[in-house]
Structures are given as structure tokens and as C-alpha cells.
Amino acid sequence: SAQGLVANNLNLKPGECLRVRGEVAPDAKSFVLNLGKDSNNLCLHFNPRFDAHGDVNVIVCNSKDGGAWGTEQRESVFPFQPGSVVEVCISFDQADLSIKLPDGYSFKFPNRLDLEAISYMAADGDFKVKCVAFE
Amino acid sequence: AQEEFEIKNMDMKLGATLKIKGKIANDAVGFVINLGQGAEKLNLHFNPRFNESTIVCNSRDGSWGQEQRSNHLCFSPGSEVKFTVTFENKQFKVTLPDGHVLTFPNRLGHSHLSYLGVKGGFKISSFKLD
Numbered sequence: 071s072a073q074g075l076v077a078n079n080l081n082l083k084p085g086e087c088l089r090v091r092g093e094v095a096p097d098a099k100s101f102v103l104n105l106g107k108d109s110n111n112l113c114l115h116f117n118p119r120f121d122a123h124g125d126v127n128v129i130v131c132n133s134k135d136g137g138a139w140g141t142e143q144r145e146s147v148f149p150f151q152p153g154s155v156v157e158v159c160i161s162f163d164q165a166d167l168s169i170k171l172p173d174g175y176s177f178k179f180p181n182r183l184d185l186e187a188i189s190y191m192a193a194d195g196d197f198k199v200k201c202v203a204f205e
Numbered sequence: 206a207q208e209e210f211e212i213k214n215m216d217m218k219l220g221a222t223l224k225i226k227g228k229i230a231n232d233a234v235g236f237v238i239n240l241g242q243g244a245e246k247l248n249l250h251f252n253p254r255f256n257e258s259t260i261v262c263n264s265r266d267g268s269w270g271q272e273q274r275s276n277h278l279c280f281s282p283g284s285e286v287k288f289t290v291t292f293e294n295k296q297f298k299v300t301l302p303d304g305h306v307l308t309f310p311n312r313l314g315h316s317h318l319s320y321l322g323v324k325g326g327f328k329i330s331s332f333k334l335d
Contacts, residue, residue: 073214074214075212075213075214075215075216076212076213076214077210077211077212077213078209078210078211078212078213079209079210079211080210081210089331198216199334200333200334200335201331201332201333201334202331202332202333203330203331204329204330204331205330
């Protein structure tokens with residue numbers, strides 16, 4: 071699919087929350103939300119996989135530092151369905167990113183890059199961003 | 206200079222409505238909301254200027270087009286505001302916070318907008334595409 075929405079100069083600070091709402095395609099295989107400084111420096115690569123890379127209904131998270139991927143972390147909760155509207159809320163502090171999922175689930179991912187602000191967001195895959203809020 | 210908040214690869218088609226909420230800085234002289242194909246190809250340049258008590262709209266296709274000015278400046282520095290932009294075939298309709306509607310012609314004629322840029326004394330708090 072075509073490259074999804076990219077946002078620059080967001081300037082999201084620790085304690086602030088980024089809320090992203092969008093539509094998951096009816097035939098969705100996978101989608102991605104990347105957050106960080108730019109495309110090579112991601113404090114969070116958030117990749118729900120419906121059916122992709124041998125994974126079924128798994129969220130894969132990772133970081134990217136200077137273009138190099140870190141160690142993957144997998145979440146077994148998967149409150150996503152193809153053909154639905156989903157909303158996730160992401161905030162961060164010095165230690166962790168906190169990701170709130172639909173249906174009250176949440177998890178943390180270590181803040182490996184030690185960024186002072188999240189300035190970059192990019193969506194990709196079978197997900198169309200409809201609404202973004204900074205709170 | 207303050208870096209521009211920008212969205213690329215937006216998928217705004219004819220008939221779509223973009224709602225933008227945010228806060229105007231207390232010391233704002235003005236701000237800009239740009240919509241178009243990229244920073245140098247703007248179907249709509251929306252530029253409230255508090256120091257001139259006017260709203261300037263224009264288009265840009267490498268160089269600026271002819272300005273259109275409105276004196277309906279119904280908002281002020283320090284306030285939380287919402288703007289709604291409806292993208293029609295021939296024109297944009299910009300609904301101001303008090304409900305007044307400004308129209309501006311779609312001079313560049315595109316049927317798709319992929320770029321949103323915000324700069325100056327306006328901090329965006331949300332945007333929504335319907």
C-alpha cells in the first residue's frame with residue numbers, strides 16, 4: 071500500500087498523550103505506527119500483525135537507533151479487528167512508553183532512545199489515520 | 206524560526222472536511238494554516254494577522270497568487286479555537302470559530318490534498334479528517 075500519513079515537528083513532551091484514531095482495512099494484514107525523531111530514530115515501532123511475517127494476531131514492537139533495529143518485544147493481547155475503527159493513546163517518560171489499546175488493554179515499552187520529545191510520527195500499512203490529538 | 210508542524214501523505218479528497226483545533230499563543234502576531242500538495246504548492250494559505258486585523262487567504266504555485274482579505278477576525282491571541290475546512294470542487298469553505306464562513310477558490314484545481322502545514326502563533330491540539 072502507499073506510504074501512510076507522516077507528521078513532523080509534533081513536539082510531544084513527556085507526560086503528554088498522543089491519541090491516534092483510524093480505520094483498519096477490511097482485509098488488513100498488518101499496520102505500523104512509528105514514533106520518534108525521524109524515520110531512522112524511532113523510540114517506538116508499533117506493529118500489530120493480523121496475518122503477516124508468520125505472525126497471527128500479535129503486536130510486535132521495536133525501536134530503531136541510527137537506522138539499526140533493537141530487540142523485538144511481542145505482546146499477546148490483540149484488541150484489533152480488520153474493518154474496524156481503532157484508537158491508541160501513547161505517552162512517554164524517561165523510562166517507558168505507555169501504549170493504551172482499545173478495550174482497556176495497555177502495555178509499556180522501554181524508552182531506549184532517551185528522546186526529550188517525540189517530533190515524528192508515521193503510519194503505514196492497512197490503517198488510515200482519521201484523527202490525531204495531543205493532550 | 207519556529208519549525209513548521211506538517212503532515213504529509215494526508216488523504217484529503219473532494220468533499221472531505223478537515224477540523225483543526227488549537228490554541229493561539231498569547232503573544233501571537235499571526236499564524237498560518239497551509240493546505241495543498243507541498244510547502245511550495247498550496248491550494249489554500251490561510252493567514253490570520255492580528256497586527257493588521259485581517260485574515261489573508263492566498264494560493265501558492267511556486268509564487269504567490271492574488272491575496273484575498275477578510276476583516277472577519279473573530280478570534281484573538283490566547284484563545285482556544287476550531288477551524289473547519291471543507292474541500293469542494295471549485296472552492297474551499299473555511300468555517301471560523303464563530304460560525305462565519307470564508308470561501309476561497311481552488312485555483313490550482315487539484316482534487317486531492319496531501320499536505321497540511323501549521324506555523325506561527327498557533328499550537329495544534331487535534332486534527333480530524335472526515
